[in-house]
Amino acid sequence: MRNGDSWTEGQNSLTTLTSSMTTGPTSLTAVPQTNKNKNSNKYVAGTKRNGVTKPFGYKLDPLELTNQSSYKTRSMPRSSDSIDSDRRVSFREDIEDHSDTSQASMDSDLKQTTDLPGQTQCRTANGGPEKGPQVSAKEPSNKFLDAARPGAMTWRKAASEPVLSGAGREDVDRFADDVNFDRTERFGSGNYGFDYEPTGRKYTAKPLRATFGSSTSLSTNTENSDDTDDVFNVILRVRPLNAQESSRRDTFSADFPGDGQVSINNSGTIRNFQFNVVFEPDADQQDVFESSGIKKLVEGALNGYSCTAFAFGQTGSGKTHTMTGPPAQFHTVGVTPDPNMYGVMQRSFKYLFQILKKQRTLKLVKASFLEVYNEQVIDLLNNSHRKYLTIRWSKNKGFYVENLFTVECETIDDLMAVLEEGLRNRQTGSHGLNEFSSRSHSVLTVTIDSETQPEPEDENLYITKRGKLSFVDLAGSEKVRDSTANGGPGMVESNSINKSLLVLGNCISHLCDPKKRQGHIPYRDSKLTKLLADSLGGNGLTLMIACITPSSSNVTETLNTLRYASRAKRIKTKPTIKMDPREKLIMTLKKEVKILRQENHYLRQQLDFPAKPRGQLQKENDEKFRKFMKEQHQKETGLYDMLQEYMIENEALRAENSEMHSVKENSRREQQILYKENEKLSGRLEELERLMAENPGTWSFGDHRRTDGYGQHDLSPVGSPVTAGYVTPSHRSTLRPIGATLIVNSSKLPSPVVHGQPMRPPHRLPDHVTRPAPRPVEYIEGNNQSNGPTSPRLSSLVKPGVISPRFTDRKSSQLSQTDVIRGMNEKLKQDLLELDGEIQHQTRIAAKNNNCR
Numbered sequence: 001m002r003n004g005d006s007w008t009e010g011q012n013s014l015t016t017l018t019s020s021m022t023t024g025p026t027s028l029t030a031v032p033q034t035n036k037n038k039n040s041n042k043y044v045a046g047t048k049r050n051g052v053t054k055p056f057g058y059k060l061d062p063l064e065l066t067n068q069s070s071y072k073t074r075s076m077p078r079s080s081d082s083i084d085s086d087r088r089v090s091f092r093e094d095i096e097d098h099s100d101t102s103q104a105s106m107d108s109d110l111k112q113t114t115d116l117p118g119q120t121q122c123r124t125a126n127g128g129p130e131k132g133p134q135v136s137a138k139e140p141s142n143k144f145l146d147a148a149r150p151g152a153m154t155w156r157k158a159a160s161e162p163v164l165s166g167a168g169r170e171d172v173d174r175f176a177d178d179v180n181f182d183r184t185e186r187f188g189s190g191n192y193g194f195d196y197e198p199t200g201r202k203y204t205a206k207p208l209r210a211t212f213g214s215s216t217s218l219s220t221n222t223e224n225s226d227d228t229d230d231v232f233n234v235i236l237r238v239r240p241l242n243a244q245e246s247s248r249r250d251t252f253s254a255d256f257p258g259d260g261q262v263s264i265n266n267s268g269t270i271r272n273f274q275f276n277v278v279f280e281p282d283a284d285q286q287d288v289f290e291s292s293g294i295k296k297l298v299e300g301a302l303n304g305y306s307c308t309a310f311a312f313g314q315t316g317s318g319k320t321h322t323m324t325g326p327p328a329q330f331h332t333v334g335v336t337p338d339p340n341m342y343g344v345m346q347r348s349f350k351y352l353f354q355i356l357k358k359q360r361t362l363k364l365v366k367a368s369f370l371e372v373y374n375e376q377v378i379d380l381l382n383n384s385h386r387k388y389l390t391i392r393w394s395k396n397k398g399f400y401v402e403n404l405f406t407v408e409c410e411t412i413d414d415l416m417a418v419l420e421e422g423l424r425n426r427q428t429g430s431h432g433l434n435e436f437s438s439r440s441h442s443v444l445t446v447t448i449d450s451e452t453q454p455e456p457e458d459e460n461l462y463i464t465k466r467g468k469l470s471f472v473d474l475a476g477s478e479k480v481r482d483s484t485a486n487g488g489p490g491m492v493e494s495n496s497i498n499k500s501l502l503v504l505g506n507c508i509s510h511l512c513d514p515k516k517r518q519g520h521i522p523y524r525d526s527k528l529t530k531l532l533a534d535s536l537g538g539n540g541l542t543l544m545i546a547c548i549t550p551s552s553s554n555v556t557e558t559l560n561t562l563r564y565a566s567r568a569k570r571i572k573t574k575p576t577i578k579m580d581p582r583e584k585l586i587m588t589l590k591k592e593v594k595i596l597r598q599e600n601h602y603l604r605q606q607l608d609f610p611a612k613p614r615g616q617l618q619k620e621n622d623e624k625f626r627k628f629m630k631e632q633h634q635k636e637t638g639l640y641d642m643l644q645e646y647m648i649e650n651e652a653l654r655a656e657n658s659e660m661h662s663v664k665e666n667s668r669r670e671q672q673i674l675y676k677e678n679e680k681l682s683g684r685l686e687e688l689e690r691l692m693a694e695n696p697g698t699w700s701f702g703d704h705r706r707t708d709g710y711g712q713h714d715l716s717p718v719g720s721p722v723t724a725g726y727v728t729p730s731h732r733s734t735l736r737p738i739g740a741t742l743i744v745n746s747s748k749l750p751s752p753v754v755h756g757q758p759m760r761p762p763h764r765l766p767d768h769v770t771r772p773a774p775r776p777v778e779y780i781e782g783n784n785q786s787n788g789p790t791s792p793r794l795s796s797l798v799k800p801g802v803i804s805p806r807f808t809d810r811k812s813s814q815l816s817q818t819d820v821i822r823g824m825n826e827k828l829k830q831d832l833l834e835l836d837g838e839i840q841h842q843t844r845i846a847a848k849n850n851n852c853r
């Protein structure tokens with residue numbers, strides 16, 4: 001025996017384990033094994049039969065389905081006389097028959113739902129709720145109509161004759177108007193279709209299958225689907241009045257206005273509800289299978305999603321009938337189950353194996369079956385000791401049942417055997433409302449492991465997806481009074497059923513409230529909700545099948561069920577594919593690599609590198625690319641030398657530039673100092689001259705001549721005001737020639753006439769000295785570089801003609817400019833000294849003359 005769910009144990013757990021059921025002489029072999037194919041370095045599922053391990057694909061051999069002896073050796077033991085082979089053979093034949101006829105349309109089966117056989121007709125309401133039955137003014141009850149979904153519909157048996165036959169276009173139009181269809185629906189994919197003759201003149205109206213449940217409406221191929229609208233569906237099945245109810249003359253309390261609506265008459269008060277699909281009492285098992293959406297769940301599980309179908313409702317309302325067929329046929333000795341009465345479970349198994357047979361890919365199908373009875377989990381496939389199993393929780397798996405027996409199912413027979421074995425072991429009891437009442441919640445889980453190649457071009461990458469298909473048949477909610485009457489089951493049984501259903505209701509109301517959904521969901525309050533946590537609030541596809549009885553005597557329970565279902569209708573889940581965490585990581589990395597490759601490709605384009613094609617040729621191209629780069633390197637050796645030259649040259653230029661910068665800075669500073677000094681000297685000269693001009697009689701200048709002429713001194717920076725004037729006696733004391741002391745008594749200063757001549761105009765510096773030095777011509781126009789290129793290669797890059805012919809060297813230009821200013825400075829000092837000396841000389845003469853007088 002091995003644990004049922006070994007998902008997080010990864011591939012290592014898939015070791016060959018052969019275990020036998022211990023419940024009878026004929027054993028069911030459980031071979032959950034995987035052989036590692038060393039050549040391909042990937043895992044291949046295998047099976048052990050009669051000691052021989054065969055590749056997993058073996059079980060998809062068509063012969064297998066008709067191999068009677070193989071079936072018999074693997075049949076499940078029964079406590080009663082063995083009649084199973086006949087039963088199963090008949091169902092298998094049924095599969096074969098159907099597969100023959102439906103095989104051709106398998107493709108379309110997977111894409112869209114099939115047409116009705118013709119004896120059923122879809123009826124649609126003519127105008128929605130307002131045209132439905134009268135709603136009591138006292139108690140308006142349309143609140144459950146709010147979440148109606150497009151495609152909601154009602155199934156009702158109709159006359160086998162088409163509604164319109166041999167009618168012309170006008171008739172069809174009139175008919176379409178009558179049933180309130182718009183034009184697009186008339187000839188499109190609405191609930192009615194029209195066959196017409198080649199002439200186009202004659203039409204036959206025919207009802208089409210419901211679009212609900214179509215596999216095309218769910219994007220099951222995406223890893224994380226965004227389609228949250230069509231993943232939690234609620235359908236309603238109303239059973240007919242049974243013999244007991246009819247004999248009591250119970251009235252039929254349900255009405256079906258169409259469009260998936262149902263109205264319940266509770267003693268004159270009408271309550272309306274709406275679901276994805278409503279099956280009226282005369283819908284048969286095949287109708288329910290075809291139009292409930294269960295096919296979509298099977299397909300989802302094959303694609304790696306967790307899918308759950310669960311039936312709920314009052315006791316005796318038809319849950320087990322819908323899921324597996326009439327319970328009597330599994331519990332009555334000597335009765336052969338009628339394949340026509342098989343429920344959605346058997347039909348789903350058949351559909352699953354039909355797809356597997358068609359796909360012929362590596363798939364590993366395993367099944368487990370358990371029940372929750374009086375809040376205890378019991379393995380229905382290994383219940384010889386009826387041990388209670390523990391529910392545990394792990395980060396990767398969520399809630400799971402420890403030590404649950406799992407059977408590998410190679411064929412549909414294996415799966416059928418699992419179902420029958422479990423049903424036989426399930427707790428049933430008889431009470432006033434149901435002779436074969438299920439006293440427990442049962443969960444049959446089919447897991448489908450499939451290896452897929454996420455990227456067709458990558459032959460070595462395989463990922464394993466685990467899809468899960470669970471069928472849950474809940475114990476019926478019941479009034480303890482009713483169920484314990486007539487020697488019914490005990491209070492404990494009823495209470496535990498009701499309690500777990502209450503917790504389920506709580507979880508549903510939390511899940512359908514957007515605010516509460518973010519918080520704590522009380523899954524842990526019951527074993528049932530722990531097991532359903534994944535289906536209710538998880539990442540899967542869920543189908544709730546609400547079952548009700550139309551009997552007026554059970555209207556309160558019926559309304560409870562409908563409210564329950566309406567609330568559940570608002571639950572939204574987001575389906576995601578379950579993968580092994582390691583494989584998930586590989587996928588993530590793979591995606592990253594893909595993105596990086598794209599980026600790389602883009603950059604290559606930008607840099608004019610040769611593009612690396614993606615996909616299967618990647619390796620080959622990588623090699624080519626390496627070769628190309630090698631060649632390029634060889635070709636580019638000359639370029640490399642050039643690059644080195646450039647680098648050396650660049651370094652030299654940097655050093656030169658740096659030197660030039662420091663020379664420039666020094667000379668700029670020196671010039672500034674000289675400017676300032678010149679300014680001072682010039683100021684002193686001006687003052688001295690002004691002083692002499694103011695006292696012309698006192699001064700005579702003899703031969704003192706300015707070589708530079710007379711005028712304004714402009715030694716200040718460009719733009720500063722220029723002062724001009726003569727040296728006045730009052731300012732004599734301020735005249736301080738550099739290196740000499742001017743001793744002048746201003747009050748006794750002579751007139752500024754020197755040797756009988758008026759004093760000369762103030763000293764003026766030549767223009768080229770006072771103005772800032774002209775900017776040296778730049779080497780390249782618009783380029784501030786202070787140096788020219790020394791490299792012949794770089795020189796050749798410079799356009800001829802832009803180099804100034806006068807330009808030789810910026811450094812010398814800087815220096816010459818400083819020299820000019822320095823020369824001027826010298827000259828000013830000279831002038832000042834001369835003037836100062838003359839003044840002193842004149843002063844002495846004047847003093848001498850005064851003494852003589």
Ligand SMILES: Nc1ncnc2c1ncn2[C@@H]1O[C@H](COP(=O)(O)OP(=O)(O)OP(=O)(O)O)[C@@H](O)[C@H]1O
Pocket residue numbers: 238239240242281313314315316317318319320321322325326327328434436437438439474475476477547
């Ligand atoms: N749609 C139907 N058509 C004909 N018979 C039905 C239908 N639904 C239920 N029945 C019959 O009604 C009886 C009770 O049905 P069933 O056992 O499936 O109810 P249940 O909801 O599973 O009850 P419980 O919760 O007690 O197990 C069965 O004999 C079943 O065959």
